[in-house]
Amino acid sequence: MTTRPRLADVAARAGVSMKTVSNVINDFEHVSPQMRARVQAAIEEIGYRPNLSARNLALGRAGMIALVVPQLDMPYFAALAGQVLEAAARSNWVVLIQQSAGDPTVERDALAGHFPQRMDGLILSSQRIGPAELRERTDRTPLVMLGERNYQGLVQHVAIDNVAAAQTAVQHLIDTGRQRIALIGSSPTDRRHPRLRGYRQALRAAGLPERADWIKPIRSNLGEEGERQMAELLAENPGSPPDAVFCVTDWVALGVIRALQTHGLRVPDDVAVVGFDDIPYGRAATPTLTTISPDRSAIARMAVASLDAQLTALTTGTSYQVSDQQASYQLIIRESTTGSHTKSIQ
Amino acid sequence: MTTRPRLADVAARAGVSMKTVSNVINDFEHVSPQMRARVQAAIEEIGYRPNLSARNLALGRAGMIALVVPQLDMPYFAALAGQVLEAAARSNWVVLIQQSAGDPTVERDALAGHFPQRMDGLILSSQRIGPAELRERTDRTPLVMLGERNYQGLVQHVAIDNVAAAQTAVQHLIDTGRQRIALIGSSPTDRRHPRLRGYRQALRAAGLPERADWIKPIRSNLGEEGERQMAELLAENPGSPPDAVFCVTDWVALGVIRALQTHGLRVPDDVAVVGFDDIPYGRAATPTLTTISPDRSAIARMAVASLDAQLTALTTGTSYQVSDQQASYQLIIRESTTGSHTKSIQ
DNA sequence: ATGAAAGCGCTAACAA
DNA sequence: TTGTTAGCGCTTTCAT
Numbered sequence: 001m002t003t004r005p006r007l008a009d010v011a012a013r014a015g016v017s018m019k020t021v022s023n024v025i026n027d028f029e030h031v032s033p034q035m036r037a038r039v040q041a042a043i044e045e046i047g048y049r050p051n052l053s054a055r056n057l058a059l060g061r062a063g064m065i066a067l068v069v070p071q072l073d074m075p076y077f078a079a080l081a082g083q084v085l086e087a088a089a090r091s092n093w094v095v096l097i098q099q100s101a102g103d104p105t106v107e108r109d110a111l112a113g114h115f116p117q118r119m120d121g122l123i124l125s126s127q128r129i130g131p132a133e134l135r136e137r138t139d140r141t142p143l144v145m146l147g148e149r150n151y152q153g154l155v156q157h158v159a160i161d162n163v164a165a166a167q168t169a170v171q172h173l174i175d176t177g178r179q180r181i182a183l184i185g186s187s188p189t190d191r192r193h194p195r196l197r198g199y200r201q202a203l204r205a206a207g208l209p210e211r212a213d214w215i216k217p218i219r220s221n222l223g224e225e226g227e228r229q230m231a232e233l234l235a236e237n238p239g240s241p242p243d244a245v246f247c248v249t250d251w252v253a254l255g256v257i258r259a260l261q262t263h264g265l266r267v268p269d270d271v272a273v274v275g276f277d278d279i280p281y282g283r284a285a286t287p288t289l290t291t292i293s294p295d296r297s298a299i300a301r302m303a304v305a306s307l308d309a310q311l312t313a314l315t316t317g318t319s320y321q322v323s324d325q326q327a328s329y330q331l332i333i334r335e336s337t338t339g340s341h342t343k344s345i346q
Numbered sequence: 347m348t349t350r351p352r353l354a355d356v357a358a359r360a361g362v363s364m365k366t367v368s369n370v371i372n373d374f375e376h377v378s379p380q381m382r383a384r385v386q387a388a389i390e391e392i393g394y395r396p397n398l399s400a401r402n403l404a405l406g407r408a409g410m411i412a413l414v415v416p417q418l419d420m421p422y423f424a425a426l427a428g429q430v431l432e433a434a435a436r437s438n439w440v441v442l443i444q445q446s447a448g449d450p451t452v453e454r455d456a457l458a459g460h461f462p463q464r465m466d467g468l469i470l471s472s473q474r475i476g477p478a479e480l481r482e483r484t485d486r487t488p489l490v491m492l493g494e495r496n497y498q499g500l501v502q503h504v505a506i507d508n509v510a511a512a513q514t515a516v517q518h519l520i521d522t523g524r525q526r527i528a529l530i531g532s533s534p535t536d537r538r539h540p541r542l543r544g545y546r547q548a549l550r551a552a553g554l555p556e557r558a559d560w561i562k563p564i565r566s567n568l569g570e571e572g573e574r575q576m577a578e579l580l581a582e583n584p585g586s587p588p589d590a591v592f593c594v595t596d597w598v599a600l601g602v603i604r605a606l607q608t609h610g611l612r613v614p615d616d617v618a619v620v621g622f623d624d625i626p627y628g629r630a631a632t633p634t635l636t637t638i639s640p641d642r643s644a645i646a647r648m649a650v651a652s653l654d655a656q657l658t659a660l661t662t663g664t665s666y667q668v669s670d671q672q673a674s675y676q677l678i679i680r681e682s683t684t685g686s687h688t689k690s691i692q
Numbered sequence: 693a694t695g696a697a698a699g700c701g702c703t704a705a706c707a708a
Numbered sequence: 709t710t711g712t713t714a715g716c717g718c719t720t721t722c723a724t
Contacts, residue, residue, distance in 0.1 A: 004464065006702085008701080008702095018702085018703090018711085018712090019703085019712080020709085022702075022704090023710085026703090030709060030710095031710095032709075035709085035710090049461075049462075049463060049464060050463065050701085050702080051403070051408075051463065051700085052399075052408075052462070052463040053398075053399045053408065053409065053463075053700085053701080053702090054399075054403050054700070054701035054702040054716090055702055055703075057397070057399040057403055057700090057701080057703095057718090058701080058702045059704095059716085062398075062399065063399065072424050072427055072428035072431070073424045073428055073626050074626075075421060075424070075626075075627075078418050078419050078421070078424035079418070079419040081418055081424075081443075082417065082418035082419055082445055085418070085443055092462070094410065094440060095443075096440055097427075097431055097443070099428055099431070099432075115395075116395075116398065116435070117399075118395060222630075223630030224630075251630065254627075254630040254631070254632075255630055257632060258630065258631075261632050280419050280420075281421075281600070281627045283569065283570075284597065284600045284601055284604065284627075285600070285604075285631070286603065286604040286608070286632070352716095352718085353717065353719095363695045364695085364696090364717095364719090365694065365695060365720080366695085368718075368719065368720085369694090372719085376694095377694095378693075381694090397716085398718095399716085399717080400700090400716070400717035400719090401717080401718055402700095402718090403700050403701065403702085403716090403718075404699080404700055404719040404720080405700085405719070406700065
């Protein structure tokens with residue numbers, strides 16, 4: 001196996017200096033078109049590809065950013081990771097995906113910069129990390145936080161407006177005639193929870209009463225949890241179940257639907273269900289799931305762009321002003337609130 | 347911001363040479379325990395982390411392998427990617443995940459080694475690439491193919507025994523009393539399809555007749571496709587539907603269940619359904635889905651280990667004998683074949 | 693068992 | 709506009 005072509009080989013082939021080749025590769029100005037063409041031809045001919053290790057070493061950058069998500073097999077995060085991958089590639093970054101499995105240690109290690117190698121930036125999607133941890137952080141690696149928590153302007157934060165999105169979802173239930181709306185996935189005492197706040201705002205705006213016993217917390221974002229809590233709610237309200245349920249995630253909503261069907265209630269005929277996240281399965285479920293769809297692609301692009309800007313600020317010694325960036329979202333209306341999925345029996 | 351510590355700094359701190367530090371870091375032999383301890387202490391004290399770009403440059407390796415999957419938001423591949431990530435990390439590899447979106451061009455480019463940089467290895471999970479493309483391949487990058495296709499010993503291939511697994515799934519249907527078993531997801535004329543072959547073997551072994559019109563092809567692995575084909579099958583057999591359906595993937599099975607429920611048939615009471623892949627949704631669906639669960643972790647480990655071995659062979663100039671490696675699988679029995687998910691109405 | 697120095701492939705000063 | 713050269717941080721002969 002012969003050795004692979006280097007920049008010097010291209011230079012020799014094109015009869016120019018390495019600097020010129022480098023200029024062409026990096027799209028610098030002040031290279032005459034014919035020179036550019038000549039170098040390009042040489043590159044093609046010998047099949048040259050830059051060695052990124054060498055480039056990054058010379059540039060003093062890692063060429064890599066880390067993305068920390070709870071788990072890749074959770075569909076919301078898988079889809080998000082896919083988008084981050086694409087956005088990062090456009091900035092010549094490889095993405096090191098790290099799964100935290102909800103382990104706060106992993107997330108704190110990431111915040112502290114404990115990776116197998118230096119990272120140019122870090123995108124962290126976490127439920128666990130709060131403002132306190134952020135305040136104590138000393139590592140200077142550019143950081144973007146994702147997710148619905150509020151970080152009080154301590155770090156760059158990219159998310160949709162969860163309060164407004166939740167309000168939109170609940171408003172849709174009200175618009176379609178529902179009056180007895182439960183929430184699964186939050187504790188009634190958690191005043192900070194954005195999706196709970198949106199739920200409350202919608203109820204208040206419609207003059208509907210709020211019942212603390214119709215707000216059920218979950219211990220984790222699992223279908224089983226949704227199912228358990230819904231079953232409990234049904235058991236506590238025999239004969240007078242809610243006519244709609246707003247779930248903090250699609251995954252929980254699937255469990256809720258399961259509980260409803262198990263108890264002989266039809267969705268949406270008896271009880272309408274709305275989820276949150278727009279996971280792919282929502283389209284294949286029975287009934288298909290009405291949900292809030294965050295613009296994941298925009299979230300990914302904003303996060304990567306911010307890392308880019310932070311890194312530039314860091315190297316140029318200028319300052320970077322952190323902000324709360326909001327991506328858009330959409331209400332996707334499907335069968336679980338409006339459709340009837342059961343046709344007459346053949 | 348002060349510069350980050352280098353190997354030389356550790357050496358200075360510990361009062362030894364760089365070579366010694368390097369020996370400790372790379373776990374070489376012939377380092378006295380006390381010397382090791384001293385160096386370790388110095389590493390901790392100044393918070394040293396090796397620069398992988400420099401290491402890889404010196405070693406002449408990329409430090410990176412590519413994983414090409416159709417899409418990260420398909421749960422099977424997301425879970426697989428997660429496992430590959432972990433296995434690769436243990437071999438000091440970062441994984442560049444590339445989504446092909448089923449585009450054969452992307453897969454062919456990958457085979458040809460067209461990446462932004464050199465890769466130490468390539469794991470390709472593809473439906474499109476066949477023996478022909480493999481035979482034409484000239485790139486020498488270590489390669490492992492995943493998936494159910496047969497590559498005739500042309501490349502290292504890691505998969506479960508799809509014929510046996512399919513037979514196991516169908517046998518389970520037969521064992522639970524089903525006699526009229528359809529298959530969704532393959533063409534009756536596709537003699538090569540492993541899961542179809544397993545289906546046929548099971549029917550034959552049980553002395554059950556095979557009906558070509560009960561074998562329905564799909565155009566893509568989508569719930570919608572399963573739903574459409576199942577609806578068609580029901581329309582073609584009014585009054586005498588199958589009593590069980592074997593689906594080539596879970597994703598298709600979810601659509602099939604949807605079609606059955608839409609037509610007023612109960613799962614599993616009227617029709618039992620088995621899927622394939624064990625995607626996370628299967629546990630949250632209603633009813634929960636009986637399926638074949640491949641040992642993804644083993645698949646990932648085997649693939650990475652093979653890349654390691656191939657790379658070693660390549661650098662030492664020895665030869666690497668490709669093989670067909672088989673990972674294990676399990677039949678996961680859930681409600682869609684045995685349970686009754688609808689309790690009496692309250 | 694440990695030290696000195698060359699070199700991996702690239703970028704960016706600095707010169708021309 | 710293009711060429712020359714000194715590193716980037718690490719591994720690895722080759723001495724010792």
